[in-house]
Amino acid sequence: DIVMTQSPSSLAVSAGETVTINCKSSQSLFGSVRQKNYLAWYQQKPGQSPKLLIYLASTRESGVPDRFIGSGSGTDFTLTISSVQAEDLANYYCQQYYDTLLTFGSGTKLEIK
């Protein structure tokens, strides 16, 4: 199984600040055929299902605000949320889909001060 290690487990920021969440995979997620990284980011608000934010490491899903930015390649990835809003209070998860056995990071809880 591909192990996804996510950090930090939680963080608290004030509205308007920039947040960085890290995700490291136990093996490369770079597919040589399509030359893409098979890494997604999800946002899960309390009581809701996970919502896809980013796929292929850096492509925003339709309707996702451009303050959500995914970056990275190979085994190291980052989700940056610029100018955090109160509505961004949620848990964030990375997920690899390089392997058919999908695996997720342990999550990052974002709190707004």
Add this chain to the structure above:
Amino acid sequence: QVQLQQSGAELAKPGSSVKISCKASGYTFTSYYISWIKQTTGQGLEYIGYINTGSGGTNYNEKFKGKATLTVDKSSSTAFMQLSSLTPDDSAVYYCARGELPPLYWGQGVMVTVSS
């Protein structure tokens, strides 16, 4: 619009089984697999496996073989997951998701509580 409507919460006794459903609408059911995901506070999100909604073929995470059984009813565009020999460790929220990668459409989740 694409929707995955899951069945209601379940309270089950240890050793029993439950069968939860996931009814799809807004797209051609057999064009996408259905995946199942378990979420607990302690273990986070775990992938259980998927079912090919056209052929009924399945692929399970080794961890859930013998625990979860995935089936479909094409006539009603519904996928099912049966969980057997329940223990308290099976208490969780279970999601179905449409099978594109990565999963974009998720059901609302079913809370399963195993308690005597």
